[in-house]
Amino acid sequence: MKLLRMTLRTALRALRRNKMRSALTMLGIIIGVAAVITMVSIGQGADAAVQNQIRSLGTNLLMVIPGATTSSGVRSGWGGVSTLTAADAAAIKKECPSVAEVTHFKRQIVQVVYGDQNWATAAQGSTPTFQKVRDWPVSMGEFFTQRDEDTANRVVVLGQTVVDHLFGPGEDPVDAYVRIKDVPFRVIGVLEAKGQTTWGQDQDDVLVMPFSTAERRVLGTQFLGTVDMIFASAGSTEEINTATQEITTVLHDRHHIQPEQENDFTVRNLNDIAKASESASKVMTNLLLSVALISLLVGGIGIMNILLVSVTERTREIGIRMAVGAKARHILLQFLVEAITLSMVGGLAGAILGIAGAQLISYFAAWPTLLSPAAVAGSFLFSGAVGVFFGFYPARKASRLDPIAALRYE
Amino acid sequence: MTEALIQVRDLWKIYRLGDVEVQALCGVSTDITSGEFVAVMGASGSGKSTFMNILGCLDRPTRGTYRLDSVDVSSLSADQRATIRNRQVGFVFQNFNLIPRTSAWENVELPLFYSDVPLHEQHRRAREALTAVGLTGRENHLPSQLSGGEQQRVAIARALVNRPSLLLADEPTGNLDTQTSIEILQIFQRLNREQGITIVLVTHEPDIATYPERVITFRDGQIISDLQQRPATLRERTSVAAG
Numbered sequence: 001m002k003l004l005r006m007t008l009r010t011a012l013r014a015l016r017r018n019k020m021r022s023a024l025t026m027l028g029i030i031i032g033v034a035a036v037i038t039m040v041s042i043g044q045g046a047d048a049a050v051q052n053q054i055r056s057l058g059t060n061l062l063m064v065i066p067g068a069t070t071s072s073g074v075r076s077g078w079g080g081v082s083t084l085t086a087a088d089a090a091a092i093k094k095e096c097p098s099v100a101e102v103t104h105f106k107r108q109i110v111q112v113v114y115g116d117q118n119w120a121t122a123a124q125g126s127t128p129t130f131q132k133v134r135d136w137p138v139s140m141g142e143f144f145t146q147r148d149e150d151t152a153n154r155v156v157v158l159g160q161t162v163v164d165h166l167f168g169p170g171e172d173p174v175d176a177y178v179r180i181k182d183v184p185f186r187v188i189g190v191l192e193a194k195g196q197t198t199w200g201q202d203q204d205d206v207l208v209m210p211f212s213t214a215e216r217r218v219l220g221t222q223f224l225g226t227v228d229m230i231f232a233s234a235g236s237t238e239e240i241n242t243a244t245q246e247i248t249t250v251l252h253d254r255h256h257i258q259p260e261q262e263n264d265f266t267v268r269n270l271n272d273i274a275k276a277s278e279s280a281s282k283v284m285t286n287l288l289l290s291v292a293l294i295s296l297l298v299g300g301i302g303i304m305n306i307l308l309v310s311v312t313e314r315t316r317e318i319g320i321r322m323a324v325g326a327k328a329r330h331i332l333l334q335f336l337v338e339a340i341t342l343s344m345v346g347g348l349a350g351a352i353l354g355i356a357g358a359q360l361i362s363y364f365a366a367w368p369t370l371l372s373p374a375a376v377a378g379s380f381l382f383s384g385a386v387g388v389f390f391g392f393y394p395a396r397k398a399s400r401l402d403p404i405a406a407l408r409y410e
Numbered sequence: 411m412t413e414a415l416i417q418v419r420d421l422w423k424i425y426r427l428g429d430v431e432v433q434a435l436c437g438v439s440t441d442i443t444s445g446e447f448v449a450v451m452g453a454s455g456s457g458k459s460t461f462m463n464i465l466g467c468l469d470r471p472t473r474g475t476y477r478l479d480s481v482d483v484s485s486l487s488a489d490q491r492a493t494i495r496n497r498q499v500g501f502v503f504q505n506f507n508l509i510p511r512t513s514a515w516e517n518v519e520l521p522l523f524y525s526d527v528p529l530h531e532q533h534r535r536a537r538e539a540l541t542a543v544g545l546t547g548r549e550n551h552l553p554s555q556l557s558g559g560e561q562q563r564v565a566i567a568r569a570l571v572n573r574p575s576l577l578l579a580d581e582p583t584g585n586l587d588t589q590t591s592i593e594i595l596q597i598f599q600r601l602n603r604e605q606g607i608t609i610v611l612v613t614h615e616p617d618i619a620t621y622p623e624r625v626i627t628f629r630d631g632q633i634i635s636d637l638q639q640r641p642a643t644l645r646e647r648t649s650v651a652a653g
Binding site: 002003006013017316317319320321322323324325326327328329330403404407 | 463466468469488489492493495496497501503507508509510511512520521523524525528529568572
């Protein structure tokens with residue numbers, strides 16, 4: 001204990017004696033650690049933001065999109081033709097055990113009027129399960145029920161953006177009457193604000209009404225029962241792939257698709273999208289991280305270099321210490337402590353700089369950053385390990401000096 | 411009769427420089443009793459420094475035995491020899507060998523770093539050693555701020571701090587003027603007489619060799635003479651210096 005304290009004191013004094021040299025030696029470690037922490041913060045911040053946006057669409061969400069149809073040689077991509085129906089949705093709900101909830105909708109841009117205000121927005125006719133599948137609670141009032149759907153009631157739930165454009169501040173939209181395509185609707189609820197999607201679309205610029213109401217009273221339709229999209233939610237994250245399979249099989253049968261034909265629908269799940277964006281940001285983070293780690297290694301080599309110089313400069317001191325009774329391990333410890341002190345002080349300075357850097361970037365560049373305590377602790381410990389690793393060779397060299405030769409060294 | 415503090419029997423040291431064999435010591439045997447003050451004389455290359463390094467456990471003999479305080483130290487490991495150097499031997503060198511940019515006080519305390527003396531005891535002993543060499547009031551000076559004589563006193567205090575039974579001085583006055591040399595030798599004489607510390611002093615100056623009570627002379631790795639003498643006293647020394 002006494003020895004360790006003395007050793008630490010000697011090390012600190014040796015480093016203080018060559019302030020400039022110590023600072024320059026540490027610089028590599030400082031930059032390395034700061035870079036690791038900043039990079040990981042930016043990477044994780046971006047990742048969290050993307051994941052949040054994707055999750056805001058709904059949990060374990062599967063989208064069934066009409067399209068990919070070949071009709072008399074004319075091929076069109078998804079969404080080209082309305083091939084999905086409300087009956088398809090019902091069949092999915094009934095026949096796919098991995099699917100927990102299903103909803104379907106039809107959508108059209110409509111003009112909404114309230115008092116002297118008006119606003120064009122996307123009207124969606126959907127089912128009462130819409131709320132569950134999209135994981136989208138109301139902030140005021142309530143969502144419509146199966147009874148509203150059965151009776152094609154003229155009730156509507158507004159998105160926050162629509163409320164903001166039609167109603168003044170402090171005005172209660174619930175129970176107000178709005179007109180959609182000249183049909184009066186009673187507002188029964190307001191959906192919670194969800195913000196933008198990954199691709200920058202305002203999810204709150206929407207209004208939802210019962211599917212039957214939309215079909216019969218507002219949007220009208222060429223073919224009764226066709227829908228723009230079916231949303232299904234899998235029972236759990238693990239069931240997403242099974243659910244995709246089951247839905248494909250059910251629709252395959254119902255649409256009488258021959259083996260050589262292309263499917264007239266597409267099933268996509270958000271986890272694929274999430275994974276793709278996640279792996280893209282992982283690649284970036286890993287690239288930046290490896291550059292930062294290389295910087296740490298270079299810093300370690302700097303420490304080794306300066307310690308080798310120090311061992312040579314202090315050869316006689318080592319000889320004196322050995323003459324008065326220092327054992328090889330005492331000398332080893334002394335130089336190792338010097339190396340670790342250099343790298344840990346550098347690591348600490350780097351950690352502070354990295355945290356500050358991440359804050360500055362999120363402040364000035366408005367990038368989301370997420371400070372990871374694991375990255376801070378990890379890079380700090382890694383810098384210590386760099387000190388041990390690169391300090392060991394010079395320290396061992398010092399400890400193996402012959403005391404007589406070291407005492408005579410000029 | 412009790413066993414001598416230092417008991418050397420048929421000591422050989424052979425260095426190999428490429429194809430050439432250098433015989434630094436060729437069968438040296440001698441005893442040094444506890445409390446003796448011995449001068450080791452000889453021209454450079456006579457083997458006296460090698461002898462001294464072996465006595466101080468810095469080096470090991472190629473052949474032969476060396477018993478220090480009844481322990482055969484010629485076969486000890488490097489770590490064990492470090493412990494012996496720490497506990498039983500004190501070194502004083504020609505060029506002082508103080509650690510630069512480190513205060514006199516801390517230089518004196520250095521051997522205690524590597525022993526298990528507790529911290530408060532460490533300070534007490536350092537003060538005691540500095541007092542013994544007459545160097546109080548300058549403890550916090552750096553070696554570069556001290557004169558040669560003062561630096562050598564610090565070195566002697568460092569050698570004494572662990573209360574060794576053997577003090578080895580290798581040309582301790584080689585870098586000092588006559589007056590300072592006399593002061594340093596006075597300290598050795600006093601330590602030997604008052605504290606009974608065994609001192610082996612290596613020198614090639616006949617003047618210096620008049621102070622110890624015994625002179626061993628080396629030539630070509632062998633002892634050629636081993637004489638007892640009446641040591642010169644302080645008064646005679648002063649008259650020699652005056653004359």
